[in-house]
Each structure stands twice: as structure tokens, then as C-alpha cells.
Amino acid sequence: MDTKLESEHSESDRLCMTRRSFLLAGASAIVLSSLPGVAGAVKLAARTYPSRKVMALRDLQVDQPVDFTYPPNNPLSTFFIVKLGVEAGGGIGPDKDIVAFSNLCSHMGGPLNGTYKAGHKAVGPCPLHLTTFDLTRHGMVISGHATESLPQARLEIVNGNIVATGVMGLIYGQHDNLA
Numbered sequence: 467m468d469t470k471l472e473s474e475h476s477e478s479d480r481l482c483m484t485r486r487s488f489l490l491a492g493a494s495a496i497v498l499s500s501l502p503g504v505a506g507a508v509k510l511a512a513r514t515y516p517s518r519k520v521m522a523l524r525d526l527q528v529d530q531p532v533d534f535t536y537p538p539n540n541p542l543s544t545f546f547i548v549k550l551g552v553e554a555g556g557g558i559g560p561d562k563d564i565v566a567f568s569n570l571c572s573h574m575g576g577p578l579n580g581t582y583k584a585g586h587k588a589v590g591p592c593p594l595h596l597t598t599f600d601l602t603r604h605g606m607v608i609s610g611h612a613t614e615s616l617p618q619a620r621l622e623i624v625n626g627n628i629v630a631t632g633v634m635g636l637i638y639g640q641h642d643n644l645a
């Protein structure tokens with residue numbers, strides 16, 4: 467084989483392998499992050515915002531969602547915090563089961579307040595177009611029209627209090643979560 471062709475071929479193989487490796491790495495991350503038990507180990511790529519105390523850890527009961535506004539400078543943006551009773555992606559607390567999500571559906575902003583389903587650890591169906599979100603897997607869409615996960619608040623425990631410190635995802639209707 468011509469030396470020039472050989473070198474082009476091996477360069478193309480190298481690029482192909484690089485692309486393939488890249489895609490496999492990405493696919494593995496997605497699959498891993500969707501597995502129960504592994505999801506909690508995946509770091510949230512959340513944006514950091516001014517922190518706000520949500521409530522005392524001891525006051526949160528299993529399957530009893532509580533609403534709060536976040537980020538602090540946006541009173542129209544409400545989230546709910548819930549202790550699921552099962553480990554969840556991004557979950558905090560001794561059981562890694564405390565998570566918080568936006569009350570605004572990621573599709574067209576339908577209100578998800580009051581749609582928590584304890585039996586499925588999900589919210590929905592959204593009253594507008596019926597999307598349901600999995601709270602154990604970073605708010606991933608289970609069914610319905612939405613294509614984006616539900617924005618998830620990053621939580622920390624500070625001196626026995628649950629504190630929100632950031633958000634993963636764009637809150638519906640915002641071009642910037644702090645706007």
C-alpha cells in the first residue's frame with residue numbers, strides 16, 4: 467500500500483477511535499447516572515447561586531413535600547423539597563434521599579404543585595400536557611411532552627439545616643435563573 471494512503475488510513479482510524487471512545491464515555495455516563503444507587507455518586511453540574519436556608523432537617527417528613535422560593539432573588543420561582551425514603555440522584559441527608567425540584571414543568575411551565583406521587587417517587591402528570599418526572603433520577607422525564615429534566619436544586623446540610631446552594635438546569639421561562 468502507498469505510504470501516503472497508509473498514513474491517511476491510520477490517522478482516520480485514530481480519529482475514529484477517538485470519536486468512538488468519546489461517544490462510549492458519554493453513553494456510559496448517561497447509563498450510569500440513570501441507575502439507582504449509582505445516580506447519587508454522579509456529581510451534579512449545578513450552577514452556584516446565593517444560598518438560602520430551606521428548613522431544619524428534622525422537620526422534613528418522608529413523602530411530605532414542602533415548597534420554598536429559590537433562587538432568593540426570584541420570588542416567582544418556587545421549588546419543592548421532599549424526603550423520598552429511597553436513595554436518589556443528588557440526594558442529601560443520612561439516607562441520600564432528600565431532593566428538591568422546580569414546581570414549573572420544563573415543557574411549558576405547567577404548575578406541578580400537589581402532583582407528587584409517593585408510590586412512584588415522581589411528580590406529575592403535569593396538568594397541561596401530562597409529563598411525569600422521576601425524582602430519583604435527577605428529574606428525568608418518564609412520559610409526556612417535556613424533553614428536558616426538571617431543574618433540580620443543589621442542597622447541603624449546614625448545622626442541621628437544609629440549605630439550597632444552586633440549580634442544575636434552566637427554570638422554565640428564564641433566560642438566566644438569576645434574572
Ligand code: FES
Nearest residue numbers: 571574576592595
Ligand atoms: S407544560 Fe407540562 S407537559 Fe407541557
